[in-house]
Amino acid sequence: MNRIKTLLLLTLSLFFITSGAFAQGNGKIVGKIIDQKTSETLIGATVGIEGSQRGAATNVDGSYVLTDVKPGRYTLVIKYIGYQTKSISDVEVKAGAATSLDISLSAATSTTLKEVVVKATYRQASVAALYAVQKNSASISDGISSELIKRSPDRSTSDVLKRVSGTTIQDNKFVVVRGLSDRYNTASLDGSPLPSTEPNRKAFSFDIVPASLIENIIISKTATPDIQGDFAGGNVQIITKDIPDQNFVSVGVGVGYNSQSTFKDFQSGFRATSDYFGFDDGTRKLVSNFPTTSQIVNKQLSTTQTIQSIRSLNNDFNIYKSTALPSQNYQFTIGNVQELGANKNRLGTTVALTYRNSQTIIPDLVQQFDNYNYSNTQYKFSTNVGALANLAYSFGKNKITLKNLYNRVFDDQFTYRTGSNSSNGSYDNRFYANDLLEKSLFKTTLEGEHALGAKSSKLKWNLGYSNIINDQPDQRKTNYRQSAAGEPFYAQVTNLSKENARVFSHLNENIYSGKVDFNLPVNLFKQSTLKLGVNSQYRDRKFDARFIGLVINTNNPDYDINTILQRPIQTIFGPNLVNTGLYSLDEISNPTDRYNANSLTNAGYAMLDSKFSEKIRVVYGLRVEKFNLKLRTEEVAVQQPRAELDNTDFLPSVNFTYSLTQKANFRASYYRTVARPEFRELAPFAYYDYELLATLQGEPDLKRSLIDNADLRYEFYPSAGQILSFSVFYKKFQNAIEPKIEDQNSSTTISYFNSKSAYVYGFEMEARKTLDFINGGSFFKTTTAYANLSINKSKVTNPNDGVVRLEKDRALVGQSPYVINAGLQHTEFDNKLSVNVLFNRLGKRIFYAGGERFSSVYEQPRNVLDCQIGYKVLKSKGEIKLSATDVLNPKYNFIYELDGKPYIPSGSGYIFKSYRTGSSYALSFNYTF
Incomplete structure (x- = not known):
């Protein structure tokens, strides 16, 4: 009960932190900058609005944010040492909203004698970044994002997992990957391993985690040295949400028959x-x-x-x-x-x-x-x-x-x-x-x-x-x-x-x-x-x-x-x-x-x-x-x-x-x-x-x-x-x-x-x-x-x-x-x-x-x-x-x-x-x- 009280107090504290005014006048542009060939995030890349002094640098996870941007359409210029500069037009900002734009950059070639500017539209840039993430995974893996979760009737993580290729759910809560029973799979939540929740079997009950709290799920079907070695079917990695793109309050209610x-x-x-x-x-x-x-x-x-x-x-x-x-x-x-x-x-x-x-x-x-x-x-x-x-x-x-x-x-x-x-x-x-x-x-x-x-x-x-x-x-x-x-x-x-x-x-x-x-x-x-x-x-x-x-x-x-x-x-x-x-x-x-x-x-x-x-x-x-x-x-x-x-x-x-x-x-x-x-x-x-x-x-x-x-x-x-x-x-x-x-x-x-x-x-x-x-x-x-x-x-x-x-x-x-x-x-x-x-x-x-x-x-x-x-x-x-x-x-x-x-x-x-x-x-x- 002490742990529950601690979490409730923390929840209330964060509630008061988040109770500030929700500005509606201007918008913002947010996203990540990644390497087009490896999908590694680029730290210290600069993102600026063409024709202005407004700009921002990416942080340790490659994220950037341009705040207090007036509604309208803009062109962004992205620069990073050793990479080709990129110009992205037709970026629309709406009042009180966050425009999300992930960007991939290509490394400059050794024969480049002057700056080369790669031009693209907002949609082309978004597509290129998504391509890079899909192609550049180090291991064979499958996943599902919060956007796809929203479009399904799934209420718990166990419901979500049965949509992933080669994955099924047993007893509505235990994961089976590549036909291997739950005892041959492992799971982690926000980077640290999850234990067995069951008194009479080796299994994690995935119906515990509500689907609405998930940012994304990735199932690694092959191993790299940085993944824990205790699995044979799949390593299920669940990431919950942390920094939102914008301020929001969301309320949901549902009934079922x-x-x-x-x-x-x-x-x-x-x-x-x-x-x-x-x-x-x-x-x-x-x-x-x-x-x-x-x-x-x-x-x-x-x-x-x-x-x-x-x-x-x-x-x-x-x-x-x-x-x-x-x-x-x-x-x-x-x-x-x-x-x-x-x-x-x-x-x-x-x-x-x-x-x-x-x-x-x-x-x-x-x-x-x-x-x-x-x-x-x-x-x-x-x-x-x-x-x-x-x-x-x-x-x-x-x-x-x-x-x-x-x-x-x-x-x-x-x-x-x-x-x-x-x-x-x-x-x-x-x-x-x-x-x-x-x-x-x-x-x-x-x-x-x-x-x-x-x-x-x-x-x-x-x-x-x-x-x-x-x-x-x-x-x-x-x-x-x-x-x-x-x-x-x-x-x-x-x-x-x-x-x-x-x-x-x-x-x-x-x-x-x-x-x-x-x-x-x-x-x-x-x-x-x-x-x-x-x-x-x-x-x-x-x-x-x-x-x-x-x-x-x-x-x-x-x-x-x-x-x-x-x-x-x-x-x-x-x-x-x-x-x-x-x-x-x-x-x-x-x-x-x-x-x-x-x-x-x-x-x-x-x-x-x-x-x-x-x-x-x-x-x-x-x-x-x-x-x-x-x-x-x-x-x-x-x-x-x-x-x-x-x-x-x-x-x-x-x-x-x-x-x-x-x-x-x-x-x-x-x-x-x-x-x-x-x-x-x-x-x-x-x-x-x-x-x-x-x-x-x-x-x-x-x-x-x-x-x-x-x-x-x-x-x-x-x-x-x-x-x-x-x-x-x-x-x-x-x-x-x-x-x-x-x-x-x-x-x-x-x-x-x-x-x-x-x-x-x-x-x-x-x-x-x-x-x-x-x-x-x-x-x-x-x-x-x-x-x-x-x-x-x-x-x-x-x-x-x-x-x-x-x-x-x-x-x-x-x-x-x-x-x-x-x-x-x-x-x-x-x-x-x-x-x-x-x-x-x-x-x-x-x-x-x-x-x-x-x-x-x-x-x-x-x-x-x-x-x-x-x-x-x-x-x-x-x-x-x-x-x-x-x-x-x-x-x-x-x-x-x-x-x-x-x-x-x-x-x-x-x-x-x-x-x-x-x-x-x-x-x-x-x-x-």
């Missing part, structure tokens, strides 16, 4: 007012003086103490009925930029608050496999609150930024399950589960960028702190069982197991990071830049879980136990029974249910970015990473850590680019990366997942994976903002980390193993083009079609551990054989009207790996169609958006398959689960003052 949820009957457990703000009010959590595990297990509590302890729990098992309300979202953003002092230093602030709430229903989730024939209804109440407070100060050739982000996700799910389970006889069941999950991310990053010396050397440093909290304050599961038709249903509270225990778990992780990068232009080949850097990251995690439950005393002669066991869920744990002492307090205790883990990663790298000629560019170097990890549980007999890793990895990489023409590149790359086990994959903690009907457990003996990667790519840019590219890639894994399934018994256990080898290879194609080649009319000129296709193939060999599995080898878990994204974008009425139609489909992929009795579970393909219509009103300061997501609403189908056919063991079904989420429609209005 879901076809199978909104205005339908909604059921839930206990609900507090604070739930609507994303915080549990504390009544679900264990009180501070609750008995210890030792006291409960060793029966050290008196009858009075037991009754008091049970009464301290939240025993409200009522099922509350209401009507599901429309989803709602609100956002408030304020931006301000001020010029200070005679040198016109820039102070910029961006402050944002976001809020989302939804109530969704999955009415018929079917599970028909093994001995189960279940039908589930799930009701989820979700709240997401977020705050961003970014401050940046640019002075001379220096820039300091402080970026802060807090986000909280509150998911409260109630599940009602009916159906039969014949694993130990033939029983019908009525199962109730209340499952609250609270996730929060607090992240602060302090970054500095400084130009040094006459050669425009650059020093960049970064200090980061992150805190991840993942709480399950009271997961409650209760089952009623009927032994035969016509018989009553009896509550299963005569003993305690993980299937019916109440889970109280808490995960807290702190991450400290820092890095320093130094860029130095050197006289090597035609043009070279030497880049050196070091970075360090320390992670510290504490996790504990308690499995507590109430067990009825079946030997008490004073009560008719059978009659009591028939009580409904609302009264089975009522105070009239608790106060009699009929229930005892029990706990399932295992020393592996609590663990502490820490890791330290130290890295250093050296790389050269060399232009060997006008056409050939090579980025090459070496990264060295030293990794130490220790994980300890509370087992007294184990003196050494249960898991320990100590590795030093040498990670070379080379990225070759050949400019075939001014509009085309050929790229080739080789690089080595690693994939290290996550804390949870190593921790021997066993967690029963009632939705999977399986137990998840870590493997302390896991090793880290080494991956050799190779890529080839051809890319063609027919015009700015348009692309046609073809890529092939290959990855070979040594000690790939994969899930291992033990399903010999009635209860399935999922653990992990290192395969001896695995590989994945694939092909990617991306195209983005306006349709003016069909017809020169205005309609086709403002219509853009895009598509990306990814085709992948992978293979991993199951472990040779004495278990005869149905599948000797299989595809990597989460790997899709193909991914298709396509869309059409159209604008009309001078960009006031925008229409965007998006389509996504991915091939069937393994969701759940097979074992001895069952083959792998495959998530089946489904067609996803989204669209959005936007119209700007009120002099384009306001915008109305109508969005529709998952319009076709096909089923999610997860089916056991063997050799491409449904696998049906004797007496079993093959549907692991099947459900629909419904189509969603949203209406929103945004206004910028």
Whole structure:
């Protein structure tokens, strides 16, 4: 809570900083100056207005600003030592607005005897700069900007990522790049790494970060030495907004309708007012003086103490009925930029608050496999609150930024399950589960960028702190069982197991990071830049879980136990029974249910970015990473850590680019990366997942994976903002980390193993083009079609551990054989009207790996169609958006398959689960003052 208060105080402080007058009389011109061949920003370039004394110099990140410019059309003159002067005409400035113009400069040739002035119009200059950025990336990467995000119905980062070539999203929040599951991808926010947000898997939940707060997202699919080496699929880099181009206040409000949820009957457990703000009010959590595990297990509590302890729990098992309300979202953003002092230093602030709430229903989730024939209804109440407070100060050739982000996700799910389970006889069941999950991310990053010396050397440093909290304050599961038709249903509270225990778990992780990068232009080949850097990251995690439950005393002669066991869920744990002492307090205790883990990663790298000629560019170097990890549980007999890793990895990489023409590149790359086990994959903690009907457990003996990667790519840019590219890639894994399934018994256990080898290879194609080649009319000129296709193939060999599995080898878990994204974008009425139609489909992929009795579970393909219509009103300061997501609403189908056919063991079904989420429609209005 102290961190939350700190961020709120900072937010309020920045709000008052930004509350100055918003001048409306004159305008400004802002942008960046970059090298046309490398896209490196040019520090100290001068930008002037022709015919006047007005001018400005670019700062450390290549940015310039010309302020207090009267409305009109101007010609800009840009000069920089060693580069051709550029004159740009037809630059229009409007009152109270910022005209954005990024400019690329060409290096002067050695034979130039006098100044050469390159002339261009405003549009030509903008197009040339965009070309340069697209063509000159050092590695193979794909990205998406804030402008494209605004034109889609996406609300969170996870929604945005599924638009990127070769990228899909699993469970609406976990990223899959090039068919590789989330555990093989890494993420960073504002330059520092993001941790896993999940207690039971290695994954970052991208639904935490609202899309409206993003400046851009870049996914690097190949490595350069300055990128952290712990990835194989992609490195996702998220940048939030800092210095705005102009002062603004933006307010947004939206409501949404879901076809199978909104205005339908909604059921839930206990609900507090604070739930609507994303915080549990504390009544679900264990009180501070609750008995210890030792006291409960060793029966050290008196009858009075037991009754008091049970009464301290939240025993409200009522099922509350209401009507599901429309989803709602609100956002408030304020931006301000001020010029200070005679040198016109820039102070910029961006402050944002976001809020989302939804109530969704999955009415018929079917599970028909093994001995189960279940039908589930799930009701989820979700709240997401977020705050961003970014401050940046640019002075001379220096820039300091402080970026802060807090986000909280509150998911409260109630599940009602009916159906039969014949694993130990033939029983019908009525199962109730209340499952609250609270996730929060607090992240602060302090970054500095400084130009040094006459050669425009650059020093960049970064200090980061992150805190991840993942709480399950009271997961409650209760089952009623009927032994035969016509018989009553009896509550299963005569003993305690993980299937019916109440889970109280808490995960807290702190991450400290820092890095320093130094860029130095050197006289090597035609043009070279030497880049050196070091970075360090320390992670510290504490996790504990308690499995507590109430067990009825079946030997008490004073009560008719059978009659009591028939009580409904609302009264089975009522105070009239608790106060009699009929229930005892029990706990399932295992020393592996609590663990502490820490890791330290130290890295250093050296790389050269060399232009060997006008056409050939090579980025090459070496990264060295030293990794130490220790994980300890509370087992007294184990003196050494249960898991320990100590590795030093040498990670070379080379990225070759050949400019075939001014509009085309050929790229080739080789690089080595690693994939290290996550804390949870190593921790021997066993967690029963009632939705999977399986137990998840870590493997302390896991090793880290080494991956050799190779890529080839051809890319063609027919015009700015348009692309046609073809890529092939290959990855070979040594000690790939994969899930291992033990399903010999009635209860399935999922653990992990290192395969001896695995590989994945694939092909990617991306195209983005306006349709003016069909017809020169205005309609086709403002219509853009895009598509990306990814085709992948992978293979991993199951472990040779004495278990005869149905599948000797299989595809990597989460790997899709193909991914298709396509869309059409159209604008009309001078960009006031925008229409965007998006389509996504991915091939069937393994969701759940097979074992001895069952083959792998495959998530089946489904067609996803989204669209959005936007119209700007009120002099384009306001915008109305109508969005529709998952319009076709096909089923999610997860089916056991063997050799491409449904696998049906004797007496079993093959549907692991099947459900629909419904189509969603949203209406929103945004206004910028």
